[in-house]
Amino acid sequence: MIPEEGPRVTDLRIDYDGATLLDHVHLSVSPGEIVALLGPSGSGKSSLLRCIAGVQAPESGTISWDGVDITRTPAHLRRIGLVFQDPLLFPHRDVEGNVSFGLRDQSPGQRSARVAQLLELVGLPGFGQRDVATLSGGEAQRVALARALAPRPRLLLLDEPFGALDRDLRDRLGVDVRNLLHAQGIPAVHVTHDRVEADLVADRVLTLADLTGAA
Template sequence: MTELPKTLTFRMPAEASPLGFRHRPAKPLLEAERLRKTFAHAEGAAVERVSLAVGEGELLALLGPSGCGKTTTLRMIGGFEDPDEGRILFEGRDITHLPPEAREIGFVFQDYALFPHLSVIDNVKFGLRKLPRAERQTRAEEMLRLVGLAELGKRRPHQLSGGQQQRVALARALAVSPKLILLDEPFSNLDAKMRVETRQEVRKLLKSTGSAGILVTHDQEEALALADRIAVMDKGRVVQIGTPDEIYRNPTSEFVANFIGRSNILRGKAEGMNVQTAFGNLPMTRAANGAVDLAVRPEQIMLDPDPSGSATIVGREFRGHDQIYWVQNGDDCMIVISGPGAQHPIGTRVRLRICDCVVPLN
């Protein structure tokens, strides 16, 4: 299959800054300020001047490819790594160098980290050792009811499915009533169907308890579905922060446009709010001048069969609810997504039309 370029198109509110910092919570629960971390024998910094804030009850996703620094950032917030520079504030209190157990922050590990020799309910009770014995039992039973596992308290972790183990780990983290929970790729060990079901359960649980969360993931769909805001990371830096809608519709760079969903990157010559392209004169979401790169999402391109059209379908993927077409248009291979209606075979000549504003990239 031909490797595809990528696209975009939508509206960036005029007051939005490129990194989306207008979305800084009015009342931050946690603030990370200019965090930097290097490791011996590694080239460059693993995390470079990362700043972000999480509001009360908010779910923030750290999204990026492997090695971008998202897990290291999470581990510094959790107290498992000490930053070389910067500071971390929790409810206005400096916790930069406090050990994990002194931070009052919950943590759900990628492998769940359940104790195999303990029952489910004893795993949940493990973090409640400061409470009287009767209270520990009552609280653990309450948390198992909350995650829908009230009948499985006597089982051992190996007797549970992956999704059930994930919920036990979440129940254990929630049992101590943390205001913030850190989740390090918690769904990576689940199959595709269970990932979808479990992540919605997790979001519902966090919202019902009022706990804020920071989720590390490399899965764009997961971040778009779960998070209130997304911080996209690349090479140790946060390159854009915004709501899922803004990140998808208004990427500020080719990296973000290509990493979040699929995009076609076009070239054009801009003048004010318009740009001249191979598809004609198109409106833009914000003003620019001179040579620009433009992002256009596949669903923003209309495909019309036409024997005299200048483009040819060279690949097709039927997905039930929609269809993906790879279309050769001169030197460019475009990706187009259309509904489940008429199907066009490979080799069909077509015309392509862009039917929305395009987004100039930095």
Template sequence: MLQLRDLTVRYGSFTAVDRIDLDIPTGSVVALLGPSGSGKSTLLRAIAGLERPATGSITWKGDDMVGVPVHRRPFGMMFQDYALFPHLSVARNVSFGLEATGADDVARRVEDSLALVGLTGLGERPITALSGGEQQRVAFARTLATRPELIMLDEPLGALDRELRERLLREMSDVFRRLGQTVVYVTHDQEEAFAVADTVVVLERGRAVQAAAPDEMWEAPASEFVARFLGFTVVDVTVGEGRASSPWGTLPCSLPSGHHRAALLPDAVSPGGDVDAVVTARSFAAGRWRATVLVGEGPLLDVTVQQRPEIGSTLRIAVDPDGWASLGEPRGDYPTEEIET
């Protein structure tokens, strides 16, 4: 198990990682999720030994890692830019770390690692002859070849297009599961984090504000920051008899009676109900239209529809009564600002 206790990293007077406490069980995949500047990459670098903590501890299987040089930690790390050597072949790139450790079964480990990532038979090919997705696989194979006890990945798919990113994410997840690998995975993408991780840790300004399984976090975000970062719309509501008085008017709601600061899930809005909504914008993706609509005086909402919506037209929408999450006491205002990701 990887354990972090009161871990703090500072750059001068700036605190990049602020008193993090976190347990990562052996064999689990944990995603560090947050916007730019949240401290997720700095936290990863501290675990790797690339940043020295100002305070706190890092232990792996009971052993103190603070002060242990990078090359002596039983960890492997993969960066977004892959850090491949363009003048070396695929096999030589994969074997680079192994040769530095003096391993006596280099050729077999290289072959096994390339097989794991679907590059069997490409060992002699030059790196420059590979596609971006294949280069990503080589970097992943190089990380696996040293057989690290813990793998750390810092935005490993950030430079790839969406379709390739989704395919490689599935492949990497399959490798993690087959090997029973312990993984710390940094990303700013909520869908990526939810797809790969057993536990998602959301960071805000250097602090871990929620750690939960993806489905648990989706159903019950711990704070307004988490809810907004996940794409929820946050408003004040008053609930009674299964209805919520909101800036959008009166809507079905299964929250307990009373006043709430409430988050409406992104997928809680659907077409075909009895609520009038005016289309203010539209976009097309993955074979479907998404309409941005105005309801009452509330924040804009998005709804997926089958037909091309006309700007200025009126749609009838429905709101799932179970699509709300309570964030505590109301604040008395209805902010519409979004968190930059």
């Protein structure tokens, strides 16, 4: 048997309002791989991501990393990044304050260097002092991406991150995100209901049926 590497979801069950939403879910992601997960809204894709990130608890099943069970590990100790459809930037912090949020154990010098580097990467150099309320939808989502990447997560989860943006911007950002993740070697699970976007971003495209059917 090949030793497990990276994240693996085994036989997961997720309930919503007393009813079973997903059952017998299996998923693994190879190092550096971007997996797109396709499915209609309300089908439980977001719940799956929330369980992997640790902000929601599954009813049963395990989530492991390199073979170590992390199902009960609190979210803040998992080093798994999560980007929502809404940017959810902290309104009381400026762009720099948002991006540096996960960089607590670094010196101020290191922190601002990392923030500058990430803002450069997402195409927003010099935006550090901007009030987040003044950002456009696309800019805000780029800042959210920079914020999630800053602490160097070992896995990035993207929950319809471009859902609120128009087609043109969506395609452009899709390519950017793909290049960014590959350059940093960060594996990702990208949830979307848009086939074109999935093909654009991901190395492997799965549907929910792929996760639950062939175990």
